[in-house]
Amino acid sequence: MKPAKSLKKGWPVRTWVQLVFFAWIAILAVGKGLAEAGMDMPFLPDVSLHAVCPFGGVVTLYNLATLGRYVQKIHASSVVLMTLVFVLAVLLGPVFCGWVCPLGSIQEWIGKLGRKLLGRRYNRILLPRTDRVLRYARYAVLIWVVYVTARSGSLIFANIDPYYALFQFWTGEVAPAALVILGLTLAGSLLTERPWCKYACPYGALLGLFNKISLFxxxxxxxxxxxxxxxxxxxxxxxxxxxxxxxxxxxxxxxxxxxxxxxxxxxxxxxxxxxxxxxxxxxxxxxxxx
Ligand code: SF4
Ligand code: SF4
Structure with a gap:
C-alpha cells in the first residue's frame, strides 16, 4: 500500500472539542465567581464547578450508598455525568481524558511549546524504569481520595486539586497546596506530556482501566x-x-x-x-x- 507523503497535522476536530469544553468550564467558573462576589450577570450561569465534575460522582458513591446523601458540595448532576463518562468509556475508553478534560487540554497545549523547546528530548525526560513505576502512583492517589472522602464526608481532594485551582485561582478560595500542584503541573508540561494525567490523576487512573474492556x-x-x-x-x-x-x-x-x-x-x-x-x-x- 502506498503511504501518504507527509505527516498529517492531527485531528482538528479534537482540538475544537477541547476548546469548547475548556471555554464552557471557564465561563461557568467566571459566572459562579462573580455571583459569589455579589455581581450577578444575567448572561453568565451561576453553576458550581463541582456540579459539572464527573469525578465528584465517583467520590460520593460510598456516602450515597451507605448514608443516602452526597458528599459536601457534590450534586446529583455529578452522578449523572459520571454515568455518562462510564458509558462512553465502555464504548471507547477514556475519551473524557483525551477530548474533554480541560486540565488535560491545557497540559497538552503547553506541551506544544515544550516540544518546540526540547525537540526529541521532550516527553522522554525520565528514565524508562522510573517513568514506568511512577505511572502507577495515580492508583495510590485514587485509593487515598476515595478513602478520605468516604471517611470525612467532605471533598478534601479540592484542597490539592489542580483542576479546581485552574479555574478558581482568582477567587481566593483555592488552598495553597492546590496552587502549588497546578504550578508544578503546568511547568512540568514543558518537559513531558500531560504529567498530571500520567502520574497523579485519580480519575484518569479509574478511566484507564476501561482500556481493557472497551468495545472500540x-x-x-x-x-x-x-x-x-x-x-x-x-x-x-x-x-x-x-x-x-x-x-x-x-x-x-x-x-x-x-x-x-x-x-x-x-x-x-x-x-x-x-x-x-x-x-x-x-x-x-x-x-x-x-
Ligand atoms: S505509523 Fe505505526 S502503524 Fe503506521 S506504518 Fe508507521 S509504525 Fe506502522
Ligand atoms: S495509543 Fe492511545 S494515547 Fe496513544 S496516541 Fe493512540 S489513542 Fe492516543
Missing part, C-alpha cells in the same frame, strides 16, 4: 504497517503502538493521535475498531500494561 480500541494492521514508528512518536502517553495489534494500555487516553487519520502515513492501518484481526496485545512500553 485502537488497532494496528500489521500487514500494511511499514514500521516507521510515527504512531509511537505521536502518542502523548509514550505507548508503543507500532508493535501492537490492539492498544489496551491503562495509560491510553483515546486521543487517536496515532491513527491513520492523524499520524500513521498508511491509510487504514491504525484504526479504531471493535475487532482485531490478530489478538496480540501491546505491552505499552514504557507505561506498561496493567
Amino acid at each position: 480500541k485502537v488497532r494496528r494492521k500489521a500487514a500494511s504497517c511499514i514500521d516507521c514508528k510515527r504512531c509511537d512518536r505521536a502518542c502523548p502517553m509514550n505507548i508503543t503502538v507500532s508493535t501492537a495489534d490492539k492498544v489496551t494500555d491503562h495509560q491510553c487516553i483515546s486521543c487517536y493521535a496515532c491513527t491513520s487519520e492523524s499520524a500513521c502515513p498508511v491509510p487504514d492501518t491504525v484504526v479504531v475498531e471493535t475487532r482485531a484481526a490478530n489478538p496480540r496485545v501491546v505491552s505499552g512500553q514504557p507505561g506498561g500494561s496493567l
